[in-house]
Amino acid sequence: MALLEYKCPNCGGAINFDAGIQKMKCPYCDAEFEMEALEAYDEVLKGDGKDELNWKEPQREWEEGERDGLSVYSCNSCGGEIVGDDTLGATDCPFCGNRVVISGKWEKGIKPDLVIPFKLDKKQAKEMFSNYLKGKILLPKVFKTENHIDEIKGMYVPFWLFDANTKGRVRFKATTTRTWADSDYTYVETSYYSVIRGGGLKVSAVPADASSKMDDVLMQSLEPYDTKEAVNFQTAYLAGFLADKYDVASEAQINVANKRIRNSIVSALRDTVEGYGSVVKEQDSIYVDNERTQYALYPVWMLTTRWRDKVYIFAMNGQTGKFVGDLPVDRGLRVRIFAGITAVAGVAMFLLTGLFM
Numbered sequence: 001m002a003l004l005e006y007k008c009p010n011c012g013g014a015i016n017f018d019a020g021i022q023k024m025k026c027p028y029c030d031a032e033f034e035m036e037a038l039e040a041y042d043e044v045l046k047g048d049g050k051d052e053l054n055w056k057e058p059q060r061e062w063e064e065g066e067r068d069g070l071s072v073y074s075c076n077s078c079g080g081e082i083v084g085d086d087t088l089g090a091t092d093c094p095f096c097g098n099r100v101v102i103s104g105k106w107e108k109g110i111k112p113d114l115v116i117p118f119k120l121d122k123k124q125a126k127e128m129f130s131n132y133l134k135g136k137i138l139l140p141k142v143f144k145t146e147n148h149i150d151e152i153k154g155m156y157v158p159f160w161l162f163d164a165n166t167k168g169r170v171r172f173k174a175t176t177t178r179t180w181a182d183s184d185y186t187y188v189e190t191s192y193y194s195v196i197r198g199g200g201l202k203v204s205a206v207p208a209d210a211s212s213k214m215d216d217v218l219m220q221s222l223e224p225y226d227t228k229e230a231v232n233f234q235t236a237y238l239a240g241f242l243a244d245k246y247d248v249a250s251e252a253q254i255n256v257a258n259k260r261i262r263n264s265i266v267s268a269l270r271d272t273v274e275g276y277g278s279v280v281k282e283q284d285s286i287y288v289d290n291e292r293t294q295y296a297l298y299p300v301w302m303l304t305t306r307w308r309d310k311v312y313i314f315a316m317n318g319q320t321g322k323f324v325g326d327l328p329v330d331r332g333l334r335v336r337i338f339a340g341i342t343a344v345a346g347v348a349m350f351l352l353t354g355l356f357m
Contacts, residue, residue, distance in 0.1 A: 006038050009173065009192055031192070044194050048171060052287045053258060057250055070235060072245065080213050082155070083243040094153050094242060094302045095213050096311055109246065112233040114161070114296040116225055118154055118241065118318040125152055125301040125316055132323055140307050148305065154318060156238065156297035157219065158210035158246035161227070162203070162257045163294070167287040168265035169198040174276035193276065197269040206260050208253035210246035210295070215313075216256070221324040222317045225298055229319065233297065243297060250293050262286050 006024060008015045013028035017035075024033045073082050075093035082094065120128070126149050133139060142148055172195040179188050205227040209219040231237075266284055273279050299318025304311060314325030 009041055009194065041194055044171065044196060048283050048285065051285055054289050057293060070238065081245045083245055092151065094155055094304055096304065110295060112297050113294040114230040115156065115233045115237045116230045116298055116319055117237055118299040120318055120321055122152065122154065126150065128316065128321055129303065142305060142307055152301055152303045154241040155300050155302050156241060156243040157214055157300050158244055159296045159298050160208045160210050160250045160253050161294045161296050162206040163291045164203050164261065165289045165291060166203060166261055166265060167200045168269060168284060170266055170269045170284040171196055171282045172273055172279050173282050174273065174279045177277050195273055197272055199269060201265055201268060203261055203264060206257050208256040210248045210253065211244045212247050214244065218313065218315060218324055222300065222315060222322055225319055230296060258288065261288060
């Protein structure tokens, strides 16, 4: 007959029955437990479930003639492909700044379901970008020139949007602490609790970037987008703008969606746990029933700058105006400014010394 082994809920070490105190005791952290409490905790652990994730793929097809007038432009430098109307001609690649040329008609891929139209035009984007750069005295001059800022491009970036009915169960370890003292000692009693929370959550339009050329962190930093302003896709929305071709399948981004859904569920259930000194998540499981997956285009104003053999991409949410991007520092300019300050300080010191003498 196998002996039932209990692990300490506090530190995870094996615990044994202590005849002196008539309780189970952990030899590693000295925590003490009633047998009934451990039996109840063991039943809680048996309730821990596994994830169940059900996903569907989008299948919207193009209608005859819908893609007429749209062409694919390819960059021979970075391999990027963008979509634009036939009047675009040659332009600069929004990913690396090199020239792109037309390579053929837009024929492959499924049709977008939704598009969030640009709310900010190019003039507004340039003004907001210029205002953002004001006061950044260590920024290389190439970023500030009017000719360069005029190269800002409006581009629709592809996203997968996931709608799902979800359920979750989360087990938390919580503690409360009681402190008291007598004339000799101060006592601290810590009580441990296993707190279970579960519930359902309907999620809509959970986004995941569908382009391998766009940095996921950069795109997530541009959020949020208001999907209530999304409309059914029409090719007319692409007139005067570029569109990045999706090259990441929806099933490849399911892990991104799962992670965001899990974080939302855990956060919502964590907010219901109150009255404890500390709360730590120990285990969670989620159930996801994907109602639909949609292909959407989000508006982004992009400016690509090459400086000292490195490409810097600056992006702005074309709906809200939110900025993100990595701006460099001209170290040579910093040295010159520091040298100028040092020289001024030297002159001031010389004058003070002359006055003192």
